[in-house]
Amino acid sequence: MQDNNSKILASGPAGARETVENLVNSLIREVGNAGMGLDDVVALWYGEPDAPTPDFICQAATVSLNQGDTFYTENFGIAELRQALGDYMSALYQRPVDNERVAVTASGMSATNLMQQVLTNPGDNVVVTAPVWPNLIETVRIMGGEPRFAWLQFGNQGWSLDLEQMFDMVDGRTRAMLINSPSNPTGWVMSHDEMREVLDFCRARDIWILSDEVYARMYFKGRAAPSFLEVAEPDDKLVVVNSFSKSWCMTGWRLGWLTAPSSLMPTLEKMIEFHYSCPAHFSQVAGVTAVRDGEGFVTETVARYKQARDLTIDRLQAMPKVRVHRPDGAFYAFFAVDGMTDSLNTCKEILRQTHVGLAPGAAFGPQGEGFIRLCFASTLDRLEDAMDRLEPFLG
Ligand SMILES: Cc1ncc(COP(=O)(O)O)c(C=O)c1O
Structure with a gap:
C-alpha cells in the first residue's frame, strides 16, 4: 500500500516522474519558435557554427557507410577512434592520456x-x-539533484569567479563541481592556477570534478x-567532457567523448550499454579523420571566429546601452543591456522589429537576466548585417 502511494506522489499530471514533468522548456527555443515563419532572420540564437562539416570529414563517413559500417560497435567506441583521441589529447596537453x-x-x-x-x-x-x-x-535536475550556482562576476576586467564563494556552497551532499x-x-576561461585550487579542494573532500571542455x-x-x-593525475576524480560539435x-553527427579515471571505466561501460550502447559507427569513422587530419581546419576556423568576435564586440561596444567584454574563448558575446529587466521579451521584440535572433540571458540562470547572448560563429557579412539592424534598438 505504502509503495503504491509513493508511486502516485512521485508522478506529475501526465503520469511521468514529477521531476521530469517540472523541467522548464528552454527559453532559447522559445525565442526560436517565435521566429518560425519570419523571413530574412539573422539567426544568432543557437550555439552552432554556421558552416557545414568540411568535405574531408563527410567523405570519410561516406566511405564508412559504403563499406558496411552499419552495425553496433564496442560500448567505448571503436579502438581506432579511442587511440586517435588519446594521441590527440596527449599531443595537445603535452601529457600522456591513455586511450583506455x-x-x-x-x-x-x-x-x-x-x-x-x-x-x-x-x-x-x-x-x-x-x-x-x-x-x-x-541534467542534474533530471536525477533529482540540486544544482547550486557559483555565479561569475561581471566586472571591469571581464568575467571572474570567486573561488571561496564557490567552495562555501559545498556541503555533505555535494557530489561534484x-x-x-x-x-x-x-x-570566461578558468586559469591553470584556479584549476589547481579546485583540484586541491575537491581532493581533500572527495568530490568529483566534471569539466565541460567542449x-x-x-x-x-x-x-x-x-x-x-x-x-590532474590520471586517478583523480575528474571526468572531462568533450565534443566534436564545435571544433x-x-x-x-552527435559525437563526443569523455576522459575518466581507469577505476570508473567498468561502471561507464555498463552505463553506456544501457544508455545508447554506442555512437553510430560511421560518425566514429568520420571522427577519426576529424581528429587526425582536422588540425588545419580547426586553426582556420578559430582565426575566422577571432575576426568575427572582434567585429561583434567592437560594434556592440559602440552601442550606448550595451556593456560587453571581449571573450577569450567559446563563440558568444554575452552583453548587458542597460535598463533591461526582461531579456525574454526583449529578445522577442528584437526579433519582431529587426529579424535578428538572439538568446535571452535569463535562459542561463537567474543572474543571467539583464544580459543577451549572441553567437558570433557566423560570417563577417552576416554579423555586419545583424549589427546594422541592432544598432537602432541598442544604440
Ligand atoms: C557548454 C556546452 N556543453 C556541451 C554542449 C553539447 O554539445 P554536443 O551535445 O553537441 O556535443 C554544448 C552545446 O552547445 C555546450 O554549449
Missing part, C-alpha cells in the same frame, strides 16, 4: 547526462559555475584553453 581512459559518446550532451546518472542521487547537489548553458543544469570553461555563454579549441589566446587534464563543425 577514453569513452567515445553520442555527443557531449549524452556524456554529461551519463555522468549525472553515474554520480547524482536524489537530494545530492552539484555546484555549477554560472551563468551556464541550461542543458547542463537540467561542474565547471564549464571556456564558458557558454560568458566566454569549447577547448575555441580559444583565442593559444592552441587550446587550459584543461584539467593538464593539472570540427559536427553538431549533427
Whole structure:
C-alpha cells in the first residue's frame, strides 16, 4: 500500500516522474519558435557554427557507410577512434592520456547526462559555475539533484569567479563541481592556477570534478584553453567532457567523448550499454579523420571566429546601452543591456522589429537576466548585417 502511494506522489499530471514533468522548456527555443515563419532572420540564437562539416570529414563517413559500417560497435567506441583521441589529447596537453581512459559518446550532451546518472542521487547537489548553458543544469535536475550556482562576476576586467564563494556552497551532499570553461555563454576561461585550487579542494573532500571542455579549441589566446587534464593525475576524480560539435563543425553527427579515471571505466561501460550502447559507427569513422587530419581546419576556423568576435564586440561596444567584454574563448558575446529587466521579451521584440535572433540571458540562470547572448560563429557579412539592424534598438 505504502509503495503504491509513493508511486502516485512521485508522478506529475501526465503520469511521468514529477521531476521530469517540472523541467522548464528552454527559453532559447522559445525565442526560436517565435521566429518560425519570419523571413530574412539573422539567426544568432543557437550555439552552432554556421558552416557545414568540411568535405574531408563527410567523405570519410561516406566511405564508412559504403563499406558496411552499419552495425553496433564496442560500448567505448571503436579502438581506432579511442587511440586517435588519446594521441590527440596527449599531443595537445603535452601529457600522456591513455586511450583506455577514453569513452567515445553520442555527443557531449549524452556524456554529461551519463555522468549525472553515474554520480547524482536524489537530494545530492552539484555546484555549477554560472551563468551556464541550461542543458547542463537540467541534467542534474533530471536525477533529482540540486544544482547550486557559483555565479561569475561581471566586472571591469571581464568575467571572474570567486573561488571561496564557490567552495562555501559545498556541503555533505555535494557530489561534484561542474565547471564549464571556456564558458557558454560568458566566454570566461578558468586559469591553470584556479584549476589547481579546485583540484586541491575537491581532493581533500572527495568530490568529483566534471569539466565541460567542449569549447577547448575555441580559444583565442593559444592552441587550446587550459584543461584539467593538464593539472590532474590520471586517478583523480575528474571526468572531462568533450565534443566534436564545435571544433570540427559536427553538431549533427552527435559525437563526443569523455576522459575518466581507469577505476570508473567498468561502471561507464555498463552505463553506456544501457544508455545508447554506442555512437553510430560511421560518425566514429568520420571522427577519426576529424581528429587526425582536422588540425588545419580547426586553426582556420578559430582565426575566422577571432575576426568575427572582434567585429561583434567592437560594434556592440559602440552601442550606448550595451556593456560587453571581449571573450577569450567559446563563440558568444554575452552583453548587458542597460535598463533591461526582461531579456525574454526583449529578445522577442528584437526579433519582431529587426529579424535578428538572439538568446535571452535569463535562459542561463537567474543572474543571467539583464544580459543577451549572441553567437558570433557566423560570417563577417552576416554579423555586419545583424549589427546594422541592432544598432537602432541598442544604440
Ligand atoms: C557548454 C556546452 N556543453 C556541451 C554542449 C553539447 O554539445 P554536443 O551535445 O553537441 O556535443 C554544448 C552545446 O552547445 C555546450 O554549449
